[in-house]
Amino acid sequence: xxxxxxxxxxxxxxxxxxxxxxxxxxxxxxxxxxxxxxxxxxxxxxxxxxxxxxxxxxxxxxxxxxxxxxxxxxxxxxxxxxxxxxxxxxxxxxxxxxxxxxxxxxxxxxxxxxxxxxxxxxxxxxxxxxxxxxxxxxxxxxxxxxxxxxxxxxxxxxxxxxxxxxxxxxxxxxxxxxxxxxxxxxxxxxxxxxxxxxxxxxxxxxxxxxxxxxxxxxxxxxxxxxxxxxxxxxxxxxxxxxxxxxxxxxxxxxxxxxxxxxxxxxxxxxxxxxxxxxxxxxxxxxxxxxxxxxxxxxxxxxxxxxxxxxxxxxxxxxxxxxxxxxxxxxxxxxxxxxxxxxxxxxxxxxxxxxxxxxxxxxxxxxxxxxxxxxxxxxxxx
Amino acid sequence: xxxxxxxxxxxxxxxxxxxxxxxxxxxxxxxxxxxxxxxxxxxxxxxxxxxxxxxxxxxxxxxxxxxxxxxxxxxxxxxxxxxxxxxxxxxxxxxxxxxxxxxxxxxxxx
Numbered sequence: 001x002x003x004x005x006x007x008x009x010x011x012x013x014x015x016x017x018x019x020x021x022x023x024x025x026x027x028x029x030x031x032x033x034x035x036x037x038x039x040x041x042x043x044x045x046x047x048x049x050x051x052x053x054x055x056x057x058x059x060x061x062x063x064x065x066x067x068x069x070x071x072x073x074x075x076x077x078x079x080x081x082x083x084x085x086x087x088x089x090x091x092x093x094x095x096x097x098x099x100x101x102x103x104x105x106x107x108x109x110x111x112x113x114x115x116x117x118x119x120x121x122x123x124x125x126x127x128x129x130x131x132x133x134x135x136x137x138x139x140x141x142x143x144x145x146x147x148x149x150x151x152x153x154x155x156x157x158x159x160x161x162x163x164x165x166x167x168x169x170x171x172x173x174x175x176x177x178x179x180x181x182x183x184x185x186x187x188x189x190x191x192x193x194x195x196x197x198x199x200x201x202x203x204x205x206x207x208x209x210x211x212x213x214x215x216x217x218x219x220x221x222x223x224x225x226x227x228x229x230x231x232x233x234x235x236x237x238x239x240x241x242x243x244x245x246x247x248x249x250x251x252x253x254x255x256x257x258x259x260x261x262x263x264x265x266x267x268x269x270x271x272x273x274x275x276x277x278x279x280x281x282x283x284x285x286x287x288x289x290x291x292x293x294x295x296x297x298x299x300x301x302x303x304x305x306x307x308x309x310x311x312x313x314x315x316x317x318x319x320x321x322x323x324x325x326x327x328x329x330x331x332x333x334x335x336x337x338x339x340x341x342x343x344x345x346x347x348x349x350x351x352x353x354x355x356x357x358x359x360x361x362x363x364x365x366x367x368x369x370x371x372x373x374x375x376x377x378x379x380x381x
Numbered sequence: 382x383x384x385x386x387x388x389x390x391x392x393x394x395x396x397x398x399x400x401x402x403x404x405x406x407x408x409x410x411x412x413x414x415x416x417x418x419x420x421x422x423x424x425x426x427x428x429x430x431x432x433x434x435x436x437x438x439x440x441x442x443x444x445x446x447x448x449x450x451x452x453x454x455x456x457x458x459x460x461x462x463x464x465x466x467x468x469x470x471x472x473x474x475x476x477x478x479x480x481x482x483x484x485x486x487x488x489x490x491x
Contacts, residue, residue, distance in 0.1 A: 021457065022428060028454035029408040029424050035450050057425025064429040
């Protein structure tokens with residue numbers, strides 16, 4: 001017979017599958033001694049004893065229930081234990097997930113010791129990562145910035161930096177009682193000189209991205225912070241500051257440094273022995289060209305519309321004299337140097353799907369003993 | 382059942398029940414054990430031991446009338462069975478046999 005509602009301890013004992021008679025005996029003993037201790041030592045001490053005794057007794061009761069219980073009892077114990085473990089895990093996770101107050105400010109760059117590089121000519125926003133003591137990332141709101149020393153760069157309290165010329169400055173970032181010192185390296189980039197094309201033969205090794213960032217003083221800027229992205233990674237992939245061809249085809253590469261950007265066309269060509277009788281799907285093809293002084297060769301070209309490029313193996317060598325017969329090319333007087341710093345020569349030709357179109361390459365009586373390069377065709381249609 | 386199958390706490394609990402007679406219920410057994418062994422056994426440990434002894438046939442139990450001091454719960458009184466009494470006698474004999482011939486436990490000086 002029970003006089004009052006089930007106590008928590010009783011519910012727990014039932015939950016783990018302890019027998020009713022055992023539960024009654026244990027709880028009865030606990031209640032009896034609790035009453036004695038309350039009288040003798042006070043309610044507080046008696047309560048402490050009760051809790052301690054209940055905790056001490058649990059493993060024995062569990063062991064007994066597991067050993068002597070029915071499969072149903074064991075299943076109930078397993079589910080209760082699982083639920084308790086889940087609750088404990090969730091409690092630990094919740095404690096760990098809970099964000100604390102800001103404890104650390106970190107510059108949002110890979111290596112803070114190198115400083116924060118600013119390449120933008122326009123005002124750029126410094127960003128910080130805010131962490132609590134446990135390392136959780138907090139919203140970076142309320143961070144205040146202040147110039148301390150170095151080059152006199154303009155910086156607003158919200159962290160907007162304007163770099164007009166090269167220079168290094170020390171800046172303090174603070175949020176409440178925490179603060180940190182940043183090194184801001186102003187390296188404004190005025191222009192990106194980049195190749196119009198990056199031409200590969202299938203199987204070529206990776207090559208450094210063909211571009212140069214030019215600063216406000218006209219000299220190359222070596223400390224850069226930006227991003228590059230290849231649109232189709234099945235054709236080529238980035239490996240740090242290099243690009244590696246993967247398959248014949250074309251894609252583009254977008255490069256962003258500061259507030260400047262450049263787009264380069266990436267073309268991976270199939271090396272062929274002749275441009276005659278190309279299949280329709282052979283859109284990107286290239287032939288080796290090897291001319292001794294005084295040599296000339298005439299090669300058949302496909303009909304249709306195509307780009308034709310000559311890339312010298314040695315960038316110090318001028319291209320051979322190149323002329324196209326039987327069609328029109330732009331510029332009309334032959335292949336021109338398209339991207340001066342990077343030594344690519346190209347022409348846009350429209351052969352009106354005619355047959356009998358040829359290209360003649362001639363090495364004059366002067367210049368290098370041998371001209372070696374690649375004649376490339378990129379068929380538009 | 383051989384007395385050697387009794388654990389130390391089981392033997393002590395069985396002796397406590399024998400000693401307490403009609404007053405042998407969990408709390409009293411626990412107090413007796415604490416006084417005699419100097420160890421504070423938990424209520425759970427004492428009851429699971431008593432339950433085990435009952436399962437082995439050494440003890441039998443019955444419930445008293447519900448008591449207000451126990452929150453309206455009954456006391457579970459334990460009593461030795463014939464098997465339990467035999468097991469205690471065997472344990473006593475075995476213990477005496479083991480102790481026979483053992484004189485002073487002072488270490489010998491060489």
